[in-house]
Amino acid sequence: MQTAFSFQLLAADGAARRGEISTPRGKIRTPAFMPVGTAATVKAMFLDSVRAAGTDIVLANTYHLMLRPGAERIAALGGLHKFMGWPHPILTDSGGYQVMSLAELRKVGEAGVTFRSHLDGEMFELSPERAVEIQNLLGADIAMQLDECLKLPASEAEVERSMRLSLRWAERSKRAFASAPAGRALFGIVQGGVTPKLRAESARALVQIGFDGYAIGGLAVGEPQEVMLATVEETMLELPADRPRYLMGVGEPDDILAAVARGIDMFDCVLPTRAGRHALAYTRNGKVNLRNARHADDPRPLDEACQCPAARDYSRAYLHHLVKANEMLGGMLLTWANVAYYQELMHGIREAIAARRFDDFAAATCANWTKEPR
Amino acid sequence: MQTAFSFQLLAADGAARRGEISTPRGKIRTPAFMPVGTAATVKAMFLDSVRAAGTDIVLANTYHLMLRPGAERIAALGGLHKFMGWPHPILTDSGGYQVMSLAELRKVGEAGVTFRSHLDGEMFELSPERAVEIQNLLGADIAMQLDECLKLPASEAEVERSMRLSLRWAERSKRAFASAPAGRALFGIVQGGVTPKLRAESARALVQIGFDGYAIGGLAVGEPQEVMLATVEETMLELPADRPRYLMGVGEPDDILAAVARGIDMFDCVLPTRAGRHALAYTRNGKVNLRNARHADDPRPLDEACQCPAARDYSRAYLHHLVKANEMLGGMLLTWANVAYYQELMHGIREAIAARRFDDFAAATCANWTKEPR
Numbered sequence: 167m168q169t170a171f172s173f174q175l176l177a178a179d180g181a182a183r184r185g186e187i188s189t190p191r192g193k194i195r196t197p198a199f200m201p202v203g204t205a206a207t208v209k210a211m212f213l214d215s216v217r218a219a220g221t222d223i224v225l226a227n228t229y230h231l232m233l234r235p236g237a238e239r240i241a242a243l244g245g246l247h248k249f250m251g252w253p254h255p256i257l258t259d260s261g262g263y264q265v266m267s268l269a270e271l272r273k274v275g276e277a278g279v280t281f282r283s284h285l286d287g288e289m290f291e292l293s294p295e296r297a298v299e300i301q302n303l304l305g306a307d308i309a310m311q312l313d314e315c316l317k318l319p320a321s322e323a324e325v326e327r328s329m330r331l332s333l334r335w336a337e338r339s340k341r342a343f344a345s346a347p348a349g350r351a352l353f354g355i356v357q358g359g360v361t362p363k364l365r366a367e368s369a370r371a372l373v374q375i376g377f378d379g380y381a382i383g384g385l386a387v388g389e390p391q392e393v394m395l396a397t398v399e400e401t402m403l404e405l406p407a408d409r410p411r412y413l414m415g416v417g418e419p420d421d422i423l424a425a426v427a428r429g430i431d432m433f434d435c436v437l438p439t440r441a442g443r444h445a446l447a448y449t450r451n452g453k454v455n456l457r458n459a460r461h462a463d464d465p466r467p468l469d470e471a472c473q474c475p476a477a478r479d480y481s482r483a484y485l486h487h488l489v490k491a492n493e494m495l496g497g498m499l500l501t502w503a504n505v506a507y508y509q510e511l512m513h514g515i516r517e518a519i520a521a522r523r524f525d526d527f528a529a530a531t532c533a534n535w536t537k538e539p540r
Numbered sequence: 541m542q543t544a545f546s547f548q549l550l551a552a553d554g555a556a557r558r559g560e561i562s563t564p565r566g567k568i569r570t571p572a573f574m575p576v577g578t579a580a581t582v583k584a585m586f587l588d589s590v591r592a593a594g595t596d597i598v599l600a601n602t603y604h605l606m607l608r609p610g611a612e613r614i615a616a617l618g619g620l621h622k623f624m625g626w627p628h629p630i631l632t633d634s635g636g637y638q639v640m641s642l643a644e645l646r647k648v649g650e651a652g653v654t655f656r657s658h659l660d661g662e663m664f665e666l667s668p669e670r671a672v673e674i675q676n677l678l679g680a681d682i683a684m685q686l687d688e689c690l691k692l693p694a695s696e697a698e699v700e701r702s703m704r705l706s707l708r709w710a711e712r713s714k715r716a717f718a719s720a721p722a723g724r725a726l727f728g729i730v731q732g733g734v735t736p737k738l739r740a741e742s743a744r745a746l747v748q749i750g751f752d753g754y755a756i757g758g759l760a761v762g763e764p765q766e767v768m769l770a771t772v773e774e775t776m777l778e779l780p781a782d783r784p785r786y787l788m789g790v791g792e793p794d795d796i797l798a799a800v801a802r803g804i805d806m807f808d809c810v811l812p813t814r815a816g817r818h819a820l821a822y823t824r825n826g827k828v829n830l831r832n833a834r835h836a837d838d839p840r841p842l843d844e845a846c847q848c849p850a851a852r853d854y855s856r857a858y859l860h861h862l863v864k865a866n867e868m869l870g871g872m873l874l875t876w877a878n879v880a881y882y883q884e885l886m887h888g889i890r891e892a893i894a895a896r897r898f899d900d901f902a903a904a905t906c907a908n909w910t911k912e913p914r
Contacts, residue, residue: 206861210868235836235861243839243857251853443868462609465617479625483617487580487609494584494817494868 171307171351171378173410177520181402181429184519187410189307190349191247191255194222196410196431197519199422199512200257201505202439205230206240206250209439210494210501213252219474219502220509223255223307225434228300229264232290233283237303245305257434258306260297260339260355263383263415266315274314276331294335298342298352306350311339313355313383325359332357333371340375351378353412359384360393362400369404379410379432386415386435395424402429419448419511419535423528426515438508442501445489449477449507450531452538456500461486474506545681545725545752547784551894555776555803558893561784563681564723565621565629568596570784570805571893573796573886574631575879576813579604580614580624583813584868584875587626593848593876594883597629597681599808602674603638606664607657611677619679631808632680634671634713634729637757637789640689648688650705668712676720683720685713687729687757699733706731707745714749725752727786733758734767736774743778753784753806760789760809769798776803793822793885793909797902800889812882816875819863823851823881824905826912830874835860848880 169190177184187194201208201216203224208216216224226246231237240249247253262279265272269281271289278293294312301309313332316325336354343352354372358364372380382401385394398413405411412432413425422433438448445457449469454461464482472478476499488496511531518527543564551558561568575582575590577598582590590598600620605611614623621627636653639646643655645663652667668686675683687706690699710728717726728746732738746754756775759768772787779785786806787799796807812822819831823843828835838856846852850873862870885905892901 205865205867206858207865207867207869210872212869212872230865234865235857239837239857242837243855249855249858249861251858463613463616481617481623483609483613484580484623484625487623491579491581491604491608493579493581494871495581495586497868498584498586498872 169349171349173379173408175407177522179519179522179524180427182426182515182519182524183429183431184516185410185431189255189351191253191307192222194255195516197422197426197512197515198222198432199508200225200432200434201508202227202434202436203250203252204436205234206246208505210443210497211439211505213250215502216505217254219506220513221254221505223257224252225257225259226250226304226306227264228258228261228297228304229268231258231304232261232292232300233285233288237300241303241305247305255307256305257308258301258304258310259414260301260310260312261292262297262313263315265292266317274331276334278312278335279314294338295342298339298346302346302350308351308353308379309343309346310353310381311336311355311377313357315384316357316359318359318387320359322359322361322364325357325361326364329357329359329364329368333368336372336377337375340377353377353379353381355381355383355414356401356405357384360389360397362397365397365401366404369401373404373406377409379412380405381412381414382430383414385413386417386421391421391424394421395428398425398428398430419508420532422511423515423531426519427524427528438504439501442504443497445496445500447477447485447500448504449538450510450534452535454482454538456482456485456489456496458486468503472503472506472510474503476500476502477506543723545723547753547782549781551896553893553896553898554801556800556889556893556898557803557805558890559784559805563629563725565627565681566596568629569890571796571800571886571889572596572806573882574599574806574808575882576601576808576810577624577626579608580620582879584817584871585813585879587624589876590879591628593880594887595628595879597631598626599631599633600624600678600680601638602632602635602671602678603642605632605678606635606666606674607659607662611674615677615679621679629681630679631682632675632678632684633788634675634684634686635666636671636687637689639666640691648705650708652686652709653688668709669716672713672716672720672726676724680724682725682727682753683717684727684755685710685729685751687731689758690731690733692733692761694733696733696735696738699735700738703731703733703738703742707742710746710751711749714751727751727753727755729755729757729788730775730779731758734763734771736771739771739775740778743775747778747780751783753786754779755786755788756804757788759787760791760795765795765798768795769802772799772802772804793882794906796885797889797905800893801898801902812878813875816878817871819870819874821851821859821874822878823912824884824908826909828856828912830856830859830863830870832860842877846877846880846884848877850874850876851880
């Protein structure tokens with residue numbers, strides 16, 4: 167078994183890259199989409215369907231797992247892979263984003279962050295060192311440094327202060343990670359809001375510290391798409407070509423196409439799973455809102471050409487019925503169809519880059535989305 | 541393809557019977573357990589898992605389907621089998637029980653029952669003829685006559701009046717069913733509360749009318765198990781041996797064993813599916829409440845010897861975590877494990893009857909249940 171973490175570039179088409187990450191737990195074809203498995207489950211899905219859809223790696227959330235069931239408990243049970251029944255690669259975030267968005271009584275200091283659990287009010291501390299420790303206990307194949315995720319809007323001075331704090335945490339994360347088992351990777355996270363010079367400073371300093379991969383954090387938090395993409399472009403200039411680049415929390419299919427065109431290799435997003443539990447299907451022909459009464463008598467499946475049974479074998483009339491009747495099977499089928507669509511999209515992206523026809527692929531893909539009214 | 545409905549007795553052990561129902565859509569091994577697919581879905585399960593667990597036939601509810609999405613709509617979409625993706629036999633109830641338990645502003649008359657939908661307040665009428673028509677539109681392989689399900693407690697006079705009304709409805713159901721496609725079956729329903737002479741009168745009169753099978757209704761509604769079993773025993777005396785006997789709405793595994801011992805061939809019950817959505821697992825060793833904190837660190841699966849992946853491949857610690865975190869996967873796995881357990885029990889029952897060791901099997905099965913505290 168191979169024990170090192172490595173990234174190999176296989177093809178490029180403009181700035182778009184086709185590559186492969188190797189880990190002791192298997193390969194990750196890039197550009198890659200990571201379905202979100204927040205609490206050690208990709209909501210409403212069996213993991214064999216997640217895998218069969220073409221998923222090489224899932225993401226799990228340090229914040230949720232440290233609160234419940236607890237990192238030490240998962241470690242005692244043999245680690246997260248065994249706990250959830252997913253023997254393939256797992257990336258864990260560091261908890262920084264959820265501390266910002268979910269926890270109460272948050273207090274950020276140089277040492278780290280203290281917060282109150284949104285579940286039961288218990289107080290927790292999360293330092294860069296503890297975030298690494300938790301991710302090592304979970305057994306993450308790719309761990310993320312702890313960063314501060316700023317609530318927006320924020321002044322430039324505040325963004326700068328926060329970015330520098332995240333950099334100091336990056337250094338401490340790297341030191342703490344030195345004792346991690348062989349083959350595991352740690353990614354740094356570029357911050358700096360939408361200010362080019364701050365992003366550049368953050369990226370350069372992270373590269374100086376040296377990470378196995380680089381993530382862009384603090385985007386996809388409500389800013390216009392062109393602002394996000396401009397920030398990605400500027401950040402790219404500072405990131406080394408030989409390391410994977412991960413745009414955190416992105417996104418809609420068109421965000422993914424646009425970011426791949428700018429050289430991003432990895433994505434994660436709750437959209438396909440969350441939308442699936444809320445009656446919204448992603449398909450080759452666009453988004454379909456199954457709650458809409460126009461589907462009540464429609465015998466057609468979501469996409470008869472799709473390989474995914476959920477998209478191919480059930481009528482829209484039936485899916486509409488399940489949604490209206492609030493049946494769990496509705497969420498189960500639509501989540502499955504959505505994850506399959508996202509992975510089909512990533513597969514198409516990878517093939518197109520290898521064939522040096524990515525722009526055509528992206529244009530044709532977008533043109534097709536307009537076929538279905540929501 | 542065989543087009544007739546028939547029932548063949550294959551073996552007997554005391555009053556317990558091993559048999560096989562043949563329908564144009566496939567065979568039903570008896571004693572059979574029918575998972576409940578109320579609204580055209582066995583809640584929280586994919587039907588391929590329902591099938592793989594050993595299910596020959598599922599039950600669907602006329603009341604729910606007539607309200608939403610509507611019988612005519614399902615017929616236009618090609619029938620219930622196609623709608624839900626289950627090409628095997630389906631039994632539909634007649635709606636009588638749900639009208640009693642769910643509908644509002646219920647008014648029972650000689651013609652039938654009028655009621656207000658619990659979903660949106662719309663008024664509906666259900667007559668014996670309409671109940672048969674709906675079940676034919678759905679395409680049920682086994683349809684049930686409309687009966688009146690009395691709210692208990694009720695006076696003997698009231699039980700008698702109601703039983704006689706159900707008998708007149710039975711006759712009308714039989715006449716209405718005459719035009720059903722070949723190979724479809726109609727069952728009569730014995731009523732009469734827990735009064736032996738009323739049950740006997742009901743059964744004799746139904747046999748006089750002549751049905752493809754006979755159900756015992758109005759039990760498992762809160763009476764003690766011994767009262768239920770005594771009523772079953774007395775009713776059995778009046779039912780012909782060459783037709784399947786179906787005890788409606790039963791039950792717990794020990795109810796099933798006791799009823800099989802008295803000659804019952806078919807069962808349906810929401811318990812395995814409902815319990816699965818409420819953290820309760822049925823296993824060979826008894827019921828396990830996964831909400832209990834004692835499972836938090838338990839690496840053992842529900843039953844490592846079980847063929848069902850849900851019972852075999854996930855730790856109790858993980859199932860406990862999913863339940864505590866309110867994750868859909870918890871209900872999905874426990875429902876699956878429960879349906880698999882019920883079908884494993886039915887398989888064991890059938891094998892034991894064939895081998896003429898049913899009493900030993902029943903005793904050993906019950907003894908095993910005490911092994912697991914809840």
